Amino acid sequence: MEAGHIRRFCEAIGDPNPRWRQEAPPTFLVALGTETPEIPEVLEYGKGWLNGGDRFEYLEPVRAGDVITSRTVLKDVYEKQGSSGSLLFLVFDTEYTNQHGRPAARIRGTRIRR
């Protein structure tokens, strides 16, 4: 976790809160990894991605200088009929572990192919 990266992220979202000079702002963890893994069969479905939702669970504060390890699993895949055609939903669960070996946060992201 680099202080400079956190600062650039805060500038990008427009959040000047001094609390984020050391502590990472709540959605920063998404900036540590690639958004969605490349799955060829999934990329053949529809024309593009949309974001369906995100759920963040915070267990311990994450600060500049921490060493974070993330692990993502594809938890669920399902299809739905939307107003303009069928949609494919992919649910990704990511757990972030800190340098003490303790889980710091979990994120469930729902991504949609349409």
Added chain:
Amino acid sequence: MSEDLPELVKHPTTRQLVQYAGASGDFYEIHYDQEFARGTGLPGVILHGLLKTAWLAQLVTDWCGPEARLKTLDVTYRGLDFPGRPYRCRGSLKSRGNGTVELEIWGEDPDGSRTTIGTAMVEGLR
């Protein structure tokens, strides 16, 4: 027991979307390449969902102060939002108990549509 959070209004620009793409590492072209965005059936470039979530998180942390801790933040994206259109982040207190408050939070486009809806749990409010 209804209490509203002071609203947070954002004025997103294409510049900010590029800035967010760089800082977050999400370089999906629908957020900065108009032609690419239209090619996927969108009317033009759209805001990152997670940028809207960052603003909803800011709405909550501005309100709760530095001592309180965000425990959960849960959002669903229901509509598209575009640069050049103001985005209003709003929230209200849903319940309070055991040192924890639950908030209802949402983001509104200029037509008043709630294009992002969600909840947040905050602990340790003074």
